[in-house]
Amino acid sequence: MLFRIDVSSRTTLYDQLAGQVRGALLRGEIASGDRLPSAHELAQSLGINIHTVLRAYGVLRDEGLIELRRGRGAIVVGEPVQGDVVTAVHRLLEAAQRNGLSLAQVHHAIDEGAT
Amino acid sequence: MTPQSEPDVPRRDARRDVRRRRFGAAVAGPLAVIGAAAATSIALLVAWRSQLPEPLATHFDGSGRADGFSSWTANVVFMVILGAALPAALVVGASLSGLNPGSRLMGAVAAGTGTLTAALMVIATAGQRGLTDAGTATLPMSALLPGLAIAAVGAATGYVVVPRPEPDPGTVPTIPLDLGASERVVWISHRSGPVVRVVGGVLVVAAVLAAVPGRQVETAAGLLVGGLITLTFATAEARVDRTGLTVHVGLFKRLIPLERITTARAVDVHPTEYGGWGYRLSRHGQAIVMGAGPGLTISRTRGTDLTITVPDATTGAALLTALLQDTVT
Numbered sequence: 001m002l003f004r005i006d007v008s009s010r011t012t013l014y015d016q017l018a019g020q021v022r023g024a025l026l027r028g029e030i031a032s033g034d035r036l037p038s039a040h041e042l043a044q045s046l047g048i049n050i051h052t053v054l055r056a057y058g059v060l061r062d063e064g065l066i067e068l069r070r071g072r073g074a075i076v077v078g079e080p081v082q083g084d085v086v087t088a089v090h091r092l093l094e095a096a097q098r099n100g101l102s103l104a105q106v107h108h109a110i111d112e113g114a115t
Numbered sequence: 116m117t118p119q120s121e122p123d124v125p126r127r128d129a130r131r132d133v134r135r136r137r138f139g140a141a142v143a144g145p146l147a148v149i150g151a152a153a154a155t156s157i158a159l160l161v162a163w164r165s166q167l168p169e170p171l172a173t174h175f176d177g178s179g180r181a182d183g184f185s186s187w188t189a190n191v192v193f194m195v196i197l198g199a200a201l202p203a204a205l206v207v208g209a210s211l212s213g214l215n216p217g218s219r220l221m222g223a224v225a226a227g228t229g230t231l232t233a234a235l236m237v238i239a240t241a242g243q244r245g246l247t248d249a250g251t252a253t254l255p256m257s258a259l260l261p262g263l264a265i266a267a268v269g270a271a272t273g274y275v276v277v278p279r280p281e282p283d284p285g286t287v288p289t290i291p292l293d294l295g296a297s298e299r300v301v302w303i304s305h306r307s308g309p310v311v312r313v314v315g316g317v318l319v320v321a322a323v324l325a326a327v328p329g330r331q332v333e334t335a336a337g338l339l340v341g342g343l344i345t346l347t348f349a350t351a352e353a354r355v356d357r358t359g360l361t362v363h364v365g366l367f368k369r370l371i372p373l374e375r376i377t378t379a380r381a382v383d384v385h386p387t388e389y390g391g392w393g394y395r396l397s398r399h400g401q402a403i404v405m406g407a408g409p410g411l412t413i414s415r416t417r418g419t420d421l422t423i424t425v426p427d428a429t430t431g432a433a434l435l436t437a438l439l440q441d442t443v444t
Binding site: 001005009037 | 295304357427430
């Protein structure tokens with residue numbers, strides 16, 4: 001799994017890291033049961049403070065995506081978005097492209113549909 | 116905003132079909148040789164049964180005198196397991212990743228082993244026809260020579276019946292990651308071998324069984340050491356960051372600094388090409404092989420190439436190549 005952060009970005013480092021894990025789970029690069037690197041390892045490799053990594057792991061734990069177990073480290077427990085939702089998303093984007101809609105218009109359509 | 120295209124499904128099926136054909140090509144010939152040799156020897160054992168003493172002589176000392184005996188049934192079972200099932204399992208296991216440059220040699224080894232066992236079984240038994248007491252059976256070393264010759268023919272046959280694999284398409288040039296100046300990146304990938312854990316566990320249990328009731332200390336110690344070494348190969352991890360490539364297998368952890376690395380690429384590892392499973396040395400250099408599949412290979416300023424089988428090796432190679440380029444500029 002790739003962990004990629006931009007120290008000059010306006011997004012906080014821990015948010016970037018949490019986003020990396022969420023994205024990897026969605027793309028199937030990691031799955032439930034996989035172990036994430038230790039906070040110490042990750043902090044050292046990225047050259048950032050260990051507390052930044054711990055905060056990112058805390059965010060993911062609060063979201064229910066990972067569990068932090070003593071001795072075992074951070075284990076992925078979350079599931080990626082359900083397959084049929086992903087398929088529906090692709091169909092929606094295809095339809096939007098056919099009709100020449102922008103992404104913002106797609107978001108608007110979803111918000112309309114949800115009410 | 117790119118919609119996913121449908122053709123992914125037919126592509127996956129086509130790849131699966133190709134893999135099945137290549138697996139079939141790698142095993143069909145050698146299995147036929149193993150089967151023919153085993154069938155011949157078993158047929159002869161059956162045909163000769165009434166003429167053979169019971170039990171049969173199955174082991175002979177240096178001067179050719181019989182010193183080990185077992186029943187006719189045990190011989191047939193032995194033939195099936197050691198002469199057929201084991202070589203068959205060997206060639207099937209080695210061919211799971213499909214036809215590869217090591218497949219012909221594997222076919223030769225499996226077919227040769229099966230043929231040798233069958234031939235020696237027949238030779239050892241043939242001389243006992245008409246005997247009532249297996250204790251009088253003899254088997255001089257010279258009698259084994261025809262068996263070796265037959266085994267050589269079996270091995271050669273097992274070699275030629277495996278088709279030549281397609282030539283290596285060559286290494287696809289690694290596309291380096293596009294690293295921003297303010298970006299920090301690390302790639303971590305690991306692969307576990309559940310079979311390794313099972314084998315290691317079995318060895319440790321066997322060590323306990325040898326030590327506790329039978330007090331066979333040397334055997335227990337050997338099994339324990341073997342089991343623990345096997346267990347350390349349960350997981351292999353590779354990490355790429357600005358310090359270089361870190362390889363971590365069990366208690367063994369080593370950083371190869373970026374300055375010592377010249378190139379990085381993703382490869383498709385077939386264990387038979389790299390000399391098997393575990394820590395191997397071959398014409399490809401050093402390798403940590405957990406199984407068939409993607410691997411990350413680096414070339415170094417000093418020493419051989421190093422390969423480690425981990426998933427997503429393409430990304431690891433892309434990152435390492437980008438980091439190497441950054442140090443040059």
